[in-house]
Amino acid sequence: MPLPFSLSRPQCCRHPLTMASGSTSLIWFRKGLRIHDNPALEYASKGSKFVYPVFVIDPHYMEPDPKAFTPGSTRAGLNRIRFLLESLVDLDLSLKKLGSRLLVLKGEPSQVLIRCLKEWDVKKLCFEFDTDPYYQDLDVKVKDYASSAGIEVFSPVSHTLFNPEDIIQKNGGKPPLSYQSFLKVAGQPSWASSPLSTTILSLPCVGHIGSCEISEVPTVEELGYKDIEQVEWTPFRGGESEALKRLRESINNKEWVANFEKPKGDPSAFVKPATTVLSPYLKFGCLSSRYFYQCLQDVYRNVRKHTSPPVSLVGQVSFNFSITDDHAADTIKLLFGFKNWQLLWRDFFYTVAFGTPNFDHMRGNRICKQIPWSDDNELLAAWREARTGYPWIDAIMVQLSKWGWMHHLARHCVACFLTRGDLFVHWEKGRDVFERLLIDSDWAINNGNWLWLSCSSFFYQYNRIYSPISFGKKYDPNGNYIRHFLPVLKDMPKEYIYEPWTAPINVQTKAKCIIGRDYPKPVISHDSASKDCKRKLAEAYALNQQLNGQLSEADLVNLKRKLEQDQDQEPKSRPRRQRKLMT
DNA sequence: CGACGGTTGGACGC
DNA sequence: GCGTCCAACCGTCG
Numbered sequence: 001m002p003l004p005f006s007l008s009r010p011q012c013c014r015h016p017l018t019m020a021s022g023s024t025s026l027i028w029f030r031k032g033l034r035i036h037d038n039p040a041l042e043y044a045s046k047g048s049k050f051v052y053p054v055f056v057i058d059p060h061y062m063e064p065d066p067k068a069f070t071p072g073s074t075r076a077g078l079n080r081i082r083f084l085l086e087s088l089v090d091l092d093l094s095l096k097k098l099g100s101r102l103l104v105l106k107g108e109p110s111q112v113l114i115r116c117l118k119e120w121d122v123k124k125l126c127f128e129f130d131t132d133p134y135y136q137d138l139d140v141k142v143k144d145y146a147s148s149a150g151i152e153v154f155s156p157v158s159h160t161l162f163n164p165e166d167i168i169q170k171n172g173g174k175p176p177l178s179y180q181s182f183l184k185v186a187g188q189p190s191w192a193s194s195p196l197s198t199t200i201l202s203l204p205c206v207g208h209i210g211s212c213e214i215s216e217v218p219t220v221e222e223l224g225y226k227d228i229e230q231v232e233w234t235p236f237r238g239g240e241s242e243a244l245k246r247l248r249e250s251i252n253n254k255e256w257v258a259n260f261e262k263p264k265g266d267p268s269a270f271v272k273p274a275t276t277v278l279s280p281y282l283k284f285g286c287l288s289s290r291y292f293y294q295c296l297q298d299v300y301r302n303v304r305k306h307t308s309p310p311v312s313l314v315g316q317v318s319f320n321f322s323i324t325d326d327h328a329a330d331t332i333k334l335l336f337g338f339k340n341w342q343l344l345w346r347d348f349f350y351t352v353a354f355g356t357p358n359f360d361h362m363r364g365n366r367i368c369k370q371i372p373w374s375d376d377n378e379l380l381a382a383w384r385e386a387r388t389g390y391p392w393i394d395a396i397m398v399q400l401s402k403w404g405w406m407h408h409l410a411r412h413c414v415a416c417f418l419t420r421g422d423l424f425v426h427w428e429k430g431r432d433v434f435e436r437l438l439i440d441s442d443w444a445i446n447n448g449n450w451l452w453l454s455c456s457s458f459f460y461q462y463n464r465i466y467s468p469i470s471f472g473k474k475y476d477p478n479g480n481y482i483r484h485f486l487p488v489l490k491d492m493p494k495e496y497i498y499e500p501w502t503a504p505i506n507v508q509t510k511a512k513c514i515i516g517r518d519y520p521k522p523v524i525s526h527d528s529a530s531k532d533c534k535r536k537l538a539e540a541y542a543l544n545q546q547l548n549g550q551l552s553e554a555d556l557v558n559l560k561r562k563l564e565q566d567q568d569q570e571p572k573s574r575p576r577r578q579r580k581l582m583t
Numbered sequence: 584c585g586a587c588g589g590t591t592g593g594a595c596g597c
Numbered sequence: 598g599c600g601t602c603c604a605a606c607c608g609t610c611g
Contacts, residue, residue, distance in 0.1 A: 072602035178608070179590070345590075409591065416592095452590095464592040471592080541606075 022049040023208060024120060028113060028127035028142075029055045029102075030135060033087045035094045037196045037288035039046035039156040044126040045200070050207030052120055053095055053102050055088055056109040057218065060134075064224040066533025069384065070401055070437065071228045077437040080403035083238035087284050088217040100203040103214045110141040116153060119210045126154045128285070131164055131354040132443045161189045161289055161347050164354040175355035177367060177458070182348045189290070192297070196290055199335045232402045234439055236277055243281035250276035251295055266475045267396075267407035270513055277405060279440035280345070293343055346445060353444035359448045362428065367457045370551040371540045372560035373419070373426035380425050382523045383418050384433050386486075388524035389515075392472035392498060393417050395485040402485070404439035412453055420537055421465040422529040427454035447532060456536060462537040465530050469498045481550040488519050536563050 019581075025044040032038055044051050062081060065074040072078040092102035105112045115124065125146050130139070139155070146153045157163040167185055168175050176182040220228075235457045253276065281287040313348040362371070382388050386397035406414075411434070417423065418430045431450040435441045451457040472481065479497035483490040489497055491511040496503035501515045501522060508514050515521055543551065543559055553560075 123589090178588095180588085181609085240601065412591065455606085458607095459589080459591095460606095461589080461592085463604060464606090466591090467593065470594085538606090545607095 007549055020046045022204070023123040024048065024050045024052070025126060025204075026052045026054055026113075026116060026122045028125065029053065029091065030127065031283070032128040032285035033091050034245075034286055034288060034371050035091075035098070035200055036240070037158065037291045037543060038200075039126075039158050039197075040126040040128050040154060041203075042197060042200065043154045043156070044124060045203050048124065048204045050120075051100060051204045052116065052122070052206055053100055053203075054116060055091075055102055055104050056107050056112045057104060057106040059107070060167065062223055071225065072229055075436060077375065077401075077404060078220065078228065078230070079234040079437070080439045080441065081223070081282060083224075083234065083236065083404070083439045084284065085217055085220065085223075086238030086242075087240070087286050090286075092217055094240060095203065098200060098203040099205055100268065101206060102217065103206065103209070103212075104217055105212065105214060110138050110145075113142050114145045116212055117146065117149065119212050120207060122151060122156065124152045128159055129155045129157045129163075130159065131350055133360075134443075151306070157227040158288070158290065160350050161293055161343060162186055162351070164347075165350040167351050168355045175352045176348075177352065179348055182351065183344065186344070186347065189293070191290065192218075192293070196288075196294060230402070234402070234404045236280055236403075236405060236439060238280070238286065239286065239287045240281075243278070243287035246276060246278060247292065247295065248276065248286060251299060267413070267472070267481075268408040269407070269475075269481075280405065283440045283442045289343055289346065293341075296343075311530070317394055332333055346442075349448035350444045350522070353448060360428075360443070362426070362429070362456065365457075366549070368451060369456045369460075369541065369544050370549065370556060371454075371456065371537065371544075372556045372563065374424045376423070376425060379423045379523060380418075380429050382520075383414070383423060383425070383430070387520045387523075388417070388423075388468075389501065389520040390417070390468040390498075390526070391479070391482045391486055391519075393468050393499060394409075395482045398485040400434075400437050404437055409471075411449070413468065413471055415450060415453035416466045416469055419450075420462050420533050422468065422524055422526060422533065423506070424529075424533050424536060427451070427456060430454075460541075462541075463534060465533070468526055473498050486519070488513055532567065535566070539563060539566075 025048040027041050027044040032040065035041065035188070041053075044053075061073060061075050063073050065072065068074060068077075069475075070077055072081060076084075076358070088102060088104070095101050105116070113125075116122070125142070127139075130136070138352070143153055143155075145151075164175070165181070171181075171185045176185050278287060278292070279328045282289055282292070352367070353359045356365065356367055362368050364372075383393070383397065386394040386401070388394055388397075393414055396414045399406045400414075413426075415430055415434075418425050419427045426448040431447060432527055434450070435443070435446050438446070448458070455462040470480075476482075478494045479489075479492070482497055489500060492500055492503065492513055493507060496507060500508070500513065500519060503511070503515070505514075513519055539562070540559060543555065547555065
């Protein structure tokens with residue numbers, strides 16, 4: 001598969017025609033860290049004499065926080081910071097091949113940007129539209145200045161397949177709240193049948209820098225991260241080049257394509273992850289979701305025709321397919337089962353998130369059930385620090401800390417466990433942990449999934465609880481995943497590895513892992529805790545229905561008190577009492 | 584009002 | 598590995 005853009009023959013803007021016409025543009029990179037399918041970059045370079053490609057290192061995200069529970073800033077773990085820096089280095093290299101470079105600045109982005117616009121006498125400001133509230137606020141400030149200074153602003157939607165505003169408008173002003181209705185409203189993306197412009201052969205050069213403080217892409221050490229203790233880091237390298245390489249490999253992998261929309265997959269397959277990990281690249285825009293979409297569409301078209309060697313309809317991609325009948329059948333099924341594409345889910349969450357005020361909170365969020373979650377910081381800490389005593393849960397949390405990535409279903413298990421399944425801790429607390437540690441954490445998708453998993457919105461079958469014991473066992477009976485991420489349990493026989501507290505003491509001794517000393521006892525009993533969660537959710541749902549979702553703070557406090565009283569009257573449901581069962 | 588579907592539940596039987 | 602039952606929620610649609 002050829003690259004979607006050419007990296008050959010860098011050219012500079014010495015040509016008299018180029019020199020004579022055009023003005024000065026600035027492309028502000030935030031997400032969209034790529035050259036291919038980048039309308040903002042394309043527009044910036046069109047007819048411009050100078051183009052300033054800028055990235056601003058934002059202390060809000062990047063400043064080291066020594067008090068954080070793992071290395072990193074307040075809002076981002078070091079894995080994601082590193083992934084971002086790698087993506088920037090790659091972007092800089094690609095820009096250099098096109099006769100330009102990346103200008104890295106530091107500070108509060110809107111202030112830095114406004115200073116650059118003045119200093120460089122910029123006439124066109126280009127940046128990808130971003131739906132995240134943080135960028136929405138930032139963009140207002142920058143746009144206000146630009147309009148007062150007579151600067152043209154170009155801010156295209158290119159992070160998602162659809163423009164969330166269009167879909168909300170088409171749906172009568174509110175975002176569709178079910179995936180099916182979203183698909184109905186969304187239809188096909190407007191650009192789906194026409195080729196994306198993905199080729200940039202050269203860029204205008206960077207003009208004089210003046211007094212702005214420009215640096216190369218910093219290292220983590222230069223950002224102030226020193227003496228870091230963590231030994232294992234994420235195996236995923238950032239950047240557009242890596243993204244396109246992974247995409248190419250994935251698409252040539254028949255099994256992966258055939259499984260692309262299937263919900264299942266083995267969450268315990270950690271050495272060679274069950275899904276080809278592209279999510280962090282989509283998050284940062286190292287990979288264009290639209291380009292990805294077209295590649296997949298291409299594969300399906302080719303397979304459908306499966307008589308002759310695959311020929312790309314848009315003439316840009318050909319895949320090394322040796323099509324088996326099975327695979328063709330599978331793929332054809334997928335073609336018509338189009339609606340399950342993960343990429344469409346991404347747009348679904350982006351649309352709902354954009355159209356829902358306070359999407360990232362329970363209070364003031366019109367689509368969120370009001371539930372009196374507990375604020376038990378000890379249970380939260382046990383979950384966060386991988387010491388719940390349930391090896392399946394703890395192994396997943398270790399993978400989160402070390403890799404910043406876990407299988408989708410593994411995320412479901414730990415999110416369910418923390419909230420509606422076992423610990424009844426507020427989903428916002430879990431959301432914060434994921435948001436910080438995941439290398440692919442994405443504001444809309446992360447919050448959407450926590451709403452989903454906690455039965456606060458979208459999904460309401462709170463009786464369906466993932467078992468912290470049997471769910472993992474189903475996929476990985478030997479417990480290899482646990483042995484890898486929790487080496488303390490590596491010698492525990494498979495009969496006990498999902499429930500080590502049930503192992504006879506001589507077995508524990510032999511495995512060199514005494515439960516309660518080398519590995520914790522369970523913080524709760526799943527049987528009683530999950531029953532208790534169901535009871536609480538049933539009551540909370542009933543009150544939500546009764547009050548039409550309009551619960552005051554007092555209503556929540558009263559409900560919480562009532563739930564705790566009921567718990568006291570029913571000793572069987574009291575999770576903390578169950579300790580004796582586990583020794 | 585009732586039927587129906589919902590990315591991704593668990594347990595059990597075969 | 599697949600079907601069936603369990604228990605039963607919600608929002609949507611007719």
